[in-house]
Amino acid sequence: MEDHDTPKERSDSVYDALTSDSSVPPYSDTTDTTADGSSTPPGSRRLSRNPSFSNSSSYQEDWETFPPLERLTVFDLLDNLALQKLEKWQQTLTAQKERVRRHREKLKSTSLQARNRVVGEWRKRVPTAEEQLDKYRQRMRVSVERLGKQWNDTATVTIREKISFIAGVLNIFISGYLIGGYPEYFYYWYTGQLLYFMPVRVYTYHKRGWHYFLADLCYFVNLLSVLSIWVFPRSKRLLISTYCLAYGNNAVAIAMWRNSMVFHSYDKVVSLFIHIMPPVAFHCLTHLTTADFLKVRFPAIHNIKFSEPGSPEHYSLRAMMLWASIPYGIWQISYHIFITVRRREKIAAGRPTSFTWLRKSYAKTWIGKFVIALPAQLQEPAFMMIQYIYALLTMTPCPIWFWYRRWSAAFLMVVFIWSIYNGATYYIDVFGKRFQKELEQLKKDVAKWQSSPDGFTSPLLSPENAGAHLLEEMAASPMDDSDKFSLDRIPPLDTVSASTGVAHPEGNGEVTIKERKSV
Numbered sequence: 001m002e003d004h005d006t007p008k009e010r011s012d013s014v015y016d017a018l019t020s021d022s023s024v025p026p027y028s029d030t031t032d033t034t035a036d037g038s039s040t041p042p043g044s045r046r047l048s049r050n051p052s053f054s055n056s057s058s059y060q061e062d063w064e065t066f067p068p069l070e071r072l073t074v075f076d077l078l079d080n081l082a083l084q085k086l087e088k089w090q091q092t093l094t095a096q097k098e099r100v101r102r103h104r105e106k107l108k109s110t111s112l113q114a115r116n117r118v119v120g121e122w123r124k125r126v127p128t129a130e131e132q133l134d135k136y137r138q139r140m141r142v143s144v145e146r147l148g149k150q151w152n153d154t155a156t157v158t159i160r161e162k163i164s165f166i167a168g169v170l171n172i173f174i175s176g177y178l179i180g181g182y183p184e185y186f187y188y189w190y191t192g193q194l195l196y197f198m199p200v201r202v203y204t205y206h207k208r209g210w211h212y213f214l215a216d217l218c219y220f221v222n223l224l225s226v227l228s229i230w231v232f233p234r235s236k237r238l239l240i241s242t243y244c245l246a247y248g249n250n251a252v253a254i255a256m257w258r259n260s261m262v263f264h265s266y267d268k269v270v271s272l273f274i275h276i277m278p279p280v281a282f283h284c285l286t287h288l289t290t291a292d293f294l295k296v297r298f299p300a301i302h303n304i305k306f307s308e309p310g311s312p313e314h315y316s317l318r319a320m321m322l323w324a325s326i327p328y329g330i331w332q333i334s335y336h337i338f339i340t341v342r343r344r345e346k347i348a349a350g351r352p353t354s355f356t357w358l359r360k361s362y363a364k365t366w367i368g369k370f371v372i373a374l375p376a377q378l379q380e381p382a383f384m385m386i387q388y389i390y391a392l393l394t395m396t397p398c399p400i401w402f403w404y405r406r407w408s409a410a411f412l413m414v415v416f417i418w419s420i421y422n423g424a425t426y427y428i429d430v431f432g433k434r435f436q437k438e439l440e441q442l443k444k445d446v447a448k449w450q451s452s453p454d455g456f457t458s459p460l461l462s463p464e465n466a467g468a469h470l471l472e473e474m475a476a477s478p479m480d481d482s483d484k485f486s487l488d489r490i491p492p493l494d495t496v497s498a499s500t501g502v503a504h505p506e507g508n509g510e511v512t513i514k515e516r517k518s519v
Contacts (some may be wrong), residue, residue, distance in 0.1 A: 020217065041080060046161075048192075058219070082417040093330070101366075101439045111465070112185075126441065138186060138443060139445060141309065141437075141445070143441060143442045143445050144442070146438060147438045147439070147442055147482065148344075149165065150477060159264070160266070161264040161266070162264070164265065164266040164389070165263040165264040167261055167262070168263035168269045169270070171193075171269070171273075172187065175189065175280070179288070181285060183285075183288030183289055184285075184288070184289040184293050185282035186281055186289070187281050189278070190225075190277050190278075190281040191226065191230070192274060197270045197273055197274070198219075200266075200270070201270050201274075202213070204267065207319070209351060210352060212351055212352065213353070215338070215339050217249055217250070217273065218249075218250050218253060218274050218275055220249045220327075221242065221245045221246055221249070222278060224238070224245065224327060225242055225278045225281065225282075227242075228300075229285075229298075232297065232376075233297065234299045234300050234302055235300055236298075236315075238302040238327075239301060239321050240304070240315050240320055241323050241327045241328075242278075242282070242327075243282050243286075243398065244321070244323075244395045245324055245391070245395075246278040246329065246396075246410075247394075247398050247401045247402075248391060248394035248395040248398055249276050249281065249322070249390070249391045249395075250278055250482050251275065251279045251394075251411070251412070251415050254272070254275050254276060254415045254418055254422075255415070255418050257271070258278075259271050259272045259275055259419050259422060260419055260426050261419045261420045261423035262389065262423045262426050263423075268423075268426075276412075276415060276416060279415075280412060283408050283409065284303055286299060286402060286408070287300060287405035287408060287409075288405075288406075289301075304402075315401050317396065317398075318400070319453070320395065320398055320402075321392060321395050324395055325388075325392075328388065328391055332384055332388065339353065340355075340380060341470050355380060355383050359371065359383075367386065371383060371386070397411075436478075
């Protein structure tokens with residue numbers, strides 16, 4: 001019976017073979033046969049560390065460099081682990097160095113691009129020498145043209161304004177001649193001018209969008225005057241109503257609406273005519289016309305003028321105000337319905353009326369502040385009430401104007417002189433100061449243009465000098481995601497100081513950017 005070794009004995013024999021000092025490797029006396037039938041030399045057989053275990057050549061190379069298993073120690077394992085960790089650290093440092101290099105190149109490229117953009121914007125916005133010269137030449141030309149236009153408006157006016165000036169002066173002379181020589185025919189002169197002026201006024205106001213002013217009380221008073229003179233000369237109540245409104249609201253409106261005697265302005269001459277001619281016509285009929293002529297042609301004036309005190313035809317102040325309030329109320333209600341209510345949308349869109357004009361003109365006065373402080377729905381009723389109170393106050397002295405010729409003449413002289421004063425104010429203050437401002441502005445432009453070198457008001461602005469401080473700041477400051485350069489930091493053309501090249505705000509707090517056109 002054959003003897004078999006126990007597992008313990010077999011393991012001890014394997015261990016002895018591995019740890020023996022024999023130079024012959026294990027299994028050296030045997031010959032192995034490969035899969036293709038070829039034999040391997042003795043000693044070439046390996047354990048599981050041969051290529052048959054893995055088909056990868058990298059595994060074979062790594063395993064061949066590894067110390068033999070019989071000579072492998074703990075220090076070899078530790079050295080291998082340390083080498084692997086050092087290799088990983090080196091690879092990490094190399095990758096980080098490459099990322100830093102790429103980031104540095106990217107920052108450098110971004111900085112150059114930003115600088116190029118800044119320089120490009122400066123070249124767009126900063127004018128050249130020729131453009132600055134053209135700019136100031138154009139400014140000088142505009143100033144001279146504006147001055148020439150103003151000179152034409154004042155010294156060499158148009159043919160129409162010359163005709164208006166001549167007509168206005170002749171109107172004064174003809175009116176004075178008729179008042180002194182033929183006062184009973186003055187109403188012909190008044191009616192003829194009214195028939196000429198009113199169509200022109202309707203056309204011009206409608207063309208300008210001011211036709212809502214044609215519904216004002218002054219035009220209604222002129223209509224009542226024509227009716228009283230030509231249609232109802234026997235109506236005493238119509239006569240009293242028209243007389244009170246003509247001497248009251250109409251005449252005082254010369255001061256209220258600032259009517260002025262400006263002869264070359266057709267519009268101002270017509271406005272003054274509408275307000276002053278009705279009371280002048282009634283003054284001629286009431287105080288300068290003979291009783292016989294009045295008895296035949298104007299019976300209403302004759303009956304009231306030569307009536308006995310206390311008689312029904314001898315109207316007192318109370319009766320005058322009462323009868324004058326009736327046509328005034330008719331006008332006020334009609335105006336409110338046809339203008340304020342039916343044209344409310346157009347008025348809100350910007351069409352001017354007497355209410356909007358007075359509210360704007362007297363906004364800083366106590367009465368204007370009072371009306372504006374009221375709710376919106378109460379402003380117009382308050383304005384109408386103030387207008388009626390104003391009309392009653394202006395009617396208060398009407399009995400004096402009707403019964404006493406000298407006081408009536410004195411009153412008309414006062415309002416006429418007031419209109420002349422307004423005209424003088426217009427000629428001297430408005431025309432004179434406007435012309436003076438034009439001259440001063442032209443003088444400043446010429447001085448600024450002449451005092452600068454080579455005809456320029458400032459040295460040429462360029463990216464190299466005007467924006468040097470900005471470029472230096474950009475080059476010195478670091479570039480990161482939180483502080484990127486923006487073109488908003490570039491000052492516009494017209495907001496750059498001539499001496500420092502630093503942007504400064506305009507007078508209105510806004511910045512205007514201009515871009516130079518490429519030639």
